Amino acid sequence: MQTIILQNLSKTYSGGRQAVRQISLALDPGEVYGFLGPNGAGKTTTVKLLNGTLTPSGGSCRVYGIDPSAEPAKAHAHTGVVTEHAQMYDNLTGIENLLFYASVFGLSPSDSRTRAAALLRQLDLKDAADKKLSAYSTGMRQRLSLARALIHRPEVLFLDEPTSGLDPESAQNVNQMIRDLAETEGITVFLCTHQLRYAQEVCTRYGLIDEGRLLASGTLHELQKAIMPELPLIVRAEHMPHRLPFQQAGGENIYQASIRTEDEIPSLVRQIIEGGGDVYSVEVKHPSLEEIYFTLTRDRKRTENAEKTPGIQQAREEGKERTI
Amino acid sequence: MNHAITAVIKKDFRGITANRRLFLSLLIVPIVLTVFLPGMFITIAHFMPEDEDLQMLLELLPRSSWASTMELTVTGLIFNNILPVFFLMIPIMASSIMAASSFVGEKEKHTLETLLYSPLTLGQIFQAKILASFLMSMTVSLISFVVMLTVVELEVFLLMGTLLLPSANWPVILLLLSPAVSMIAVTLIVRGSAKAQSVEESQQGAVFMIIPVLLLIVGQFTGVLLVSLWILLGLSLLCVLLALFLLKKAAGRFTYEMLLQ
Ligand SMILES: Nc1ncnc2c1ncn2[C@@H]1O[C@H](COP(=O)(O)OP(=O)(O)OP(=O)(O)O)[C@@H](O)[C@H]1O
Ligand SMILES: [Mg+2]
Numbered sequence: 001m002q003t004i005i006l007q008n009l010s011k012t013y014s015g016g017r018q019a020v021r022q023i024s025l026a027l028d029p030g031e032v033y034g035f036l037g038p039n040g041a042g043k044t045t046t047v048k049l050l051n052g053t054l055t056p057s058g059g060s061c062r063v064y065g066i067d068p069s070a071e072p073a074k075a076h077a078h079t080g081v082v083t084e085h086a087q088m089y090d091n092l093t094g095i096e097n098l099l100f101y102a103s104v105f106g107l108s109p110s111d112s113r114t115r116a117a118a119l120l121r122q123l124d125l126k127d128a129a130d131k132k133l134s135a136y137s138t139g140m141r142q143r144l145s146l147a148r149a150l151i152h153r154p155e156v157l158f159l160d161e162p163t164s165g166l167d168p169e170s171a172q173n174v175n176q177m178i179r180d181l182a183e184t185e186g187i188t189v190f191l192c193t194h195q196l197r198y199a200q201e202v203c204t205r206y207g208l209i210d211e212g213r214l215l216a217s218g219t220l221h222e223l224q225k226a227i228m229p230e231l232p233l234i235v236r237a238e239h240m241p242h243r244l245p246f247q248q249a250g251g252e253n254i255y256q257a258s259i260r261t262e263d264e265i266p267s268l269v270r271q272i273i274e275g276g277g278d279v280y281s282v283e284v285k286h287p288s289l290e291e292i293y294f295t296l297t298r299d300r301k302r303t304e305n306a307e308k309t310p311g312i313q314q315a316r317e318e319g320k321e322r323t324i
Numbered sequence: 325m326n327h328a329i330t331a332v333i334k335k336d337f338r339g340i341t342a343n344r345r346l347f348l349s350l351l352i353v354p355i356v357l358t359v360f361l362p363g364m365f366i367t368i369a370h371f372m373p374e375d376e377d378l379q380m381l382l383e384l385l386p387r388s389s390w391a392s393t394m395e396l397t398v399t400g401l402i403f404n405n406i407l408p409v410f411f412l413m414i415p416i417m418a419s420s421i422m423a424a425s426s427f428v429g430e431k432e433k434h435t436l437e438t439l440l441y442s443p444l445t446l447g448q449i450f451q452a453k454i455l456a457s458f459l460m461s462m463t464v465s466l467i468s469f470v471v472m473l474t475v476v477e478l479e480v481f482l483l484m485g486t487l488l489l490p491s492a493n494w495p496v497i498l499l500l501l502s503p504a505v506s507m508i509a510v511t512l513i514v515r516g517s518a519k520a521q522s523v524e525e526s527q528q529g530a531v532f533m534i535i536p537v538l539l540l541i542v543g544q545f546t547g548v549l550l551v552s553l554w555i556l557l558g559l560s561l562l563c564v565l566l567a568l569f570l571l572k573k574a575a576g577r578f579t580y581e582m583l584l585q
Contacts, residue, residue, distance in 0.1 A: 053440055053580040072580065077443040086441060087434035089335070091342045103331035104442045148438070 001065065002026045003156050003188040004033075004050065008059030011045050011212075019045040021212040022059065027205075029155070029186040032178060034203035036193065036293060042212040043192040044083065047158050050190070051081055064155055077105070080149030083160040087141070090134040094125055094144055097133060098151055105152035112151070119147035122177060124170065138165035146174065150181075157181070160192045171195075175202045200289040208296055215296055224287055227296050230258040232285045233265065241275025244268070259284070328444055329452040336456035339429075340422055353417045354464055357410040358472035363479060365406070369398040370483045396484060403476060404491040411497055414468050415506030419461035423513040426453045431583070440580055450514065450578070454571060457510045458503075465502060496556050504563035511570040518583055 004027040011020040019042045027033050035043050048054040050061055052072030061068065064078040088097040095116055102112030120129050123143040128136065136144065142165050149157060159178070163171040179202050181187045193199050199206070200220070207217040216223055224231075235255045240246055249256035257268065262284060272279055287295075340346055372395070430436035439449060473490075480488050 051441060053437070053584060055579070055581065073443050073445040073448075076441055079441070081441040083437070085434050086438040088438060089339070089435055090433065091339060092335075100331060100335050101438075101442070104328045104439075104444065106328060106443065 001029070003029050003064055004190060005062040006046075006050075006059070007061065009046070009049060009056055009061050010058035011042075011049055011054060012057045019212050020049065020056075023209070023212075023214045024059075025207060025214065025217055027188050027190070029188055030182050031205055032182045032189040032191060032203045034191050034193065034199040034206040034289075035209060036196065036199060036206060036289075037209035038194075038297070040211075041209045043209060044160055045212075046209075047081070047083065047160050047190070047192060050158065051075070051079065077152070078154055079156045079158060080152070080154035081158045081160075082142075082145045082149045082162050083158075084164075086145065088133055088144065088148060091132065093130050093132055094120065094136070094140075095129040097144065098147060101148050102151050107152060115151055115153075116147070119150055123147050124173065139167060139170055142166060143170065143174065146177075153185075155187060157187055157189045159189065161194070162191070163193070163195060163198055171198055172201075178202050196288075196290045196293055206289065208293060210297060210300065215300065220289060220292075223289075223292050227292050227299075228287050229260055231260070231262075231287075233257045233259045233268070234281075234283045234285060235269075235272070236280040236282075237272055238278045238280075240277050241272060244271055244275065246272075253280075326448065328442070329448055329455070332439075332444070332449070332452035333456040333459065336422070336426060336453065337460060340425075340460060346421065346425065350418055350421050350460075350464060354414050354468040354471075357414060358468045359475050361410070362402070362407055362472055362476050365402045366399055366476065366479050366483065369395055369402065372398070393484075396486070399480060399484070400488060403488050404493050407472065407476070408493050408497040410472075411465055411469065411502045412505050415461040415465045415502050416509045418464040419457045419506050419510040420513050422460050423453070423457040423510045424517050426457060426514060427517040427583070437584060440583065446578055446580065446583075450518075451571070453514050454507075454510050457514065458507055461506045461510070462503060465498075465506070469498060492553050493556060496553065496560055500560035501556065501563060504560060504567045507567035508563060508570060511567070515578075518578060 004025075006023050006025050009020060009023045010018070012018045021042075023046065025033075035046065037043055045054065049056050050063055050068060052068030052070075052075055055069045063075050066075040066078070068075040089100070092100065098116035098119065099109075099112050102116060103109070107115065117129075120126050123146060125140060125143055125147065128140055133141070133144070142162060146159075146162060149159075157178075162178075163174055166174060175198055178189055178191070182189050182204070189202075191199065191203060205217070205219050206223060208215045208223075216226055218226065233256065234249065235246065235257070236253055237255060238253055240253075240255055244257075246255035246257045248254070259265065259268070265282065265284070269279060269282060340350065427436065430439065440446075444452070477487055480486065
């Protein structure tokens, strides 16, 4: 069964702001989906739609087979949510908070205790368990939020910026935990973030969103093929034959060519050798998620500008006609 | 009752008792109304000079409220007809303090959103919030009653050498009218506070609840409204029905979206 399904999901806020436009996608159990986009792209809005705290203005969505806008409470029994605005009680300690949410989610007292203790240990909060939350740092709060979201063993986990306040070590620890949960327990993770490097470490698939539109979706490989179809091939060689499609790049004896697939490499290398060149190293530069993301957003800006200009010219011409 | 709802109620109770400022403001009104005012009234009744006008006024009263001396008649009147009205004020005050902070407090501290992601429906969250405020106000008002009874009986015994007998007004007020009025106040304030953006704003809304009770007190003092037991009983039952209706409709047409604004 697909755990998260969006069909043409749209949301227009009462002020007229179209925060989410016609997004469709489906996630399988065990997937970690990185939902990436700049500020105001519509990520948090999508998470709220998927949790039923907002009602879609168009399209529909299903989480674990339940329509969250129709039966939010039922859907929440299967989901865990971490968002920056979902805080816990400052006047309670870490463990008291967890036990409170455990009982709200219907766990038995003994189960709650073992579960809370295990999560505090996993998230490195054991020493802080009996401290009041008012004495927690931002990073500790975020880790406790993750523990809170996992307390009832949810099948679907929504994470909105879960690592933004964490130090690199904790972030890595949390990422490892998320990946383990997805791999061993088959939890579906919907992860919104700006930290593209961390995203690349944990996610199995990505969606790039801007101004409410899903611009691209797929694995790193699929995105690369769609957005940056040409891969740079870097060759270090002496006596490079001139007629080959290589260009000098950077230092001496470093050459670069663009290829579409790795299948092109053997024949290119053969041609260098046959033309009298000596090859020392051959390397394909796979773009990082960051590079793909920037290429995509840059391309978009360019096409937008291109769209705007003809409009202006047309308006001018119309103006001219009238004066004549 | 639902396990999860009980958990929310317990948590809200702790939230109040752990907050010293809130807890003190919860206690100050009951202390004034159950210790100072009754003490003062009885002292005045004791040291009041024998006055003919007052004597004539008292003779207008039904025979059932006459006691052996004028002093005891006045004290009995205060005890059975004026003090019970305080037990409408106490639960309204107590519940408004708690109810006002229940939604808005959670909104301000960003804990409401977390609660909304729980498997409780909006209706259940409203019910939990209402019950917590209601139980708190009933606890405060029962403790206040015990304190007041002790203070009044002790003072009357020391000054006049006898004890007062509570009239039938007391059980009707304490067990019917006061819980019903407090439930009405709580549901209205919780609904209002769900919309309000700050604790102050929602407490201002609560002030309106006090006005009818103040009128009742003024009425009692001036003798315009010497409510008979049957009218009191009927009024109480009406309030109970209204309270139950409001409790059922508590969540009303609220949506998550309205609460998170
Ligand atoms: N309650 C609201 N009412 C009106 N407009 C809103 C509301 N919440 C968000 N928006 C608008 O919707 C758009 C998407 O917001 P959203 O919070 O989903 O962005 P985001 O992708 O989560 O951004 P960020 O990376 O900054 O968290 C923004 O333009 C924002 O101004
Ligand atoms: Mg956001």
